[in-house]
Amino acid sequence: MDRRKFIKKAATTAVVGAAASTISAPALSAGKKQWIAVSAFGKAGLLGQALEEFAKFVGAASQGRLTIKPYHAGELVKPFEALDAVQSGTAQMGYGAPYYWAGKSDSISFVAAMPYGMTAQEQNAWAYYGGGIDMADKAAYNPLGLKFLPMGNTGNQMGGWYAKQINTVADLKGLKFRMPGLGGEILKTFGVNVVLLPGSEVLPALTSGAIDGTEWIGPAADMGKGLYKVVNNYYYPGWHEPATILDGFFDMKEWNKLDDDLKQIVTHGAAHTNLMILSKFQAINNTAMHKLVNENGVKLRTYSDELLTAIGERAATVVPDIASRSADAKKLYNHIIDFRSGMLNWSNYSEAAFLAARVAAPFKKI
């Protein structure tokens, strides 16, 4: 409670401060809305900058009828307290990744990613035209008093960094590996000693040998973290997070008060952010992968067929087991599995078949 009171006070002070410096008196007097957004991500990174741009767009497009002041990780509340802050009324909007709020909801992690689940393109099809946003709202966000919008996607992640090569199911036994979420739950069943560590402790733990390996995100983010300086076996594909949705979430009472044109500005801004983050990750991963391999001696290794098959089969029992513990998680799991089963079909005939075929064309610059 003390923390909440402090936050409320800090937030109010911050708003007044921001208002005094950036919003003119007539604007303030016209009953315009001022929101606070709290984020789980730092300001400097790609995701922090994306939130800044989103807020600028909403302010500009609405001509100040709705201004959003972003507070990045730690600026107003701790990263993983962003959802609390929206529920308590300190902020009207939050930003993060759905599985950050697993302590608040048994179902919400399923919105983020599922091992062996869907690609970013498929997740977007699910969210916007497969009833995904509605289902996520009904089975995860609305029960928390929130309205959800997809607001970013990491795309396919990498499988992780390993001190030693792993080839067989036997190699997993006793391995000390950092992998949060559903992927970690699956690895546990193979005797992996699954370790949970905050981001700042990953490199030290890898360096000291406290862990034998870790997954992180993808080439760009992993390079920034310096993991290649300690271990150099870099595995693919990222079966545990084939793509991860980032979430914008809104105090439902505040959301419902918005005029339709402001709702449209926010939904379009969120979709724009979604597309831009995915596009940027793709563009920079490409460059980072090249540097890791060609300038830093990283060895790209594919998970063996034995491992991918065994882990995939295990995923198909562990994930529904976890989903069955909550009625809402079960709803979300079934909804996603239904959509995935169709996309599995279409994507194999389109994206997968094309990606395999196009290596035949040795284009050169002219």
Next chain:
Amino acid sequence: MDRRKFIKKAATTAVVGAAASTISAPALSAGKKQWIAVSAFGKAGLLGQALEEFAKFVGAASQGRLTIKPYHAGELVKPFEALDAVQSGTAQMGYGAPYYWAGKSDSISFVAAMPYGMTAQEQNAWAYYGGGIDMADKAAYNPLGLKFLPMGNTGNQMGGWYAKQINTVADLKGLKFRMPGLGGEILKTFGVNVVLLPGSEVLPALTSGAIDGTEWIGPAADMGKGLYKVVNNYYYPGWHEPATILDGFFDMKEWNKLDDDLKQIVTHGAAHTNLMILSKFQAINNTAMHKLVNENGVKLRTYSDELLTAIGERAATVVPDIASRSADAKKLYNHIIDFRSGMLNWSNYSEAAFLAARVAAPFKKI
């Protein structure tokens, strides 16, 4: 000239008519902008509806400071005259696919799609964070007095419909096949009799045997066209159009007159449209593919390795040959090839490896 005059007159009349019924007198008097958008696509389809939604968003978000009145294919000008109409000042915005304007520009088709080129996700990375929009503007749109924004993507198309199975390079010789664009240019070098037909003539030509086959778009659009009623060999992957960018284009003089907040509304609206069209195509292709195969006896067949390899190798000589005929096309080709070569790498370790691996997880509903 007569046509242009008629169009100008029709456009003016239409605007006055629209204004009288939907815009109040004070709004009209405040110097607000009213644009006409001309589209190459029909109103009823997915793309026509997307343009309607884009126009509604711009009007609502700008509170009527910029209203866009869409005229769909044939309503004001013929489908392929949309770019003419913007250049002549009849309209301020146009909508279509870049290769529709090949008669106006030697380079513009490269913005749409390239055989064995990039997926939709890669094209978006190229456009937004690989300098693609700038390059497309410099090497294709600006020389026509236009500003370009990506405003939709079909995603990976299907390879096409064939009366008889094709397995070898020899099977291509003498085949009468409908395939426009760069894909058709490649097939010609194998002795295919490449036929160009407007959409309305495709089904009759297939029925009469005037053509032995045709590519169209993907499962959803192809099913709507009824091609499965005549032939049932449906080939994949769509090597000729792995993804196709749709273009919004703007009279540069009008674009430059927009205040920054209106530019932001238009760019965000266009990116939103881009993401929504791709997402919708993915969602409905999935369903349509299922119906084609399970309810209509369609046989899915993959192009043989022999064909994919031979056509790919040929693409790598034919496409740069065509690009080398124009300085602007050469610039665009080199820019795309550069970006593609990196993405080829990253996408193989991420999307391709994941799509191949995930079939191992036999998820079932609970």
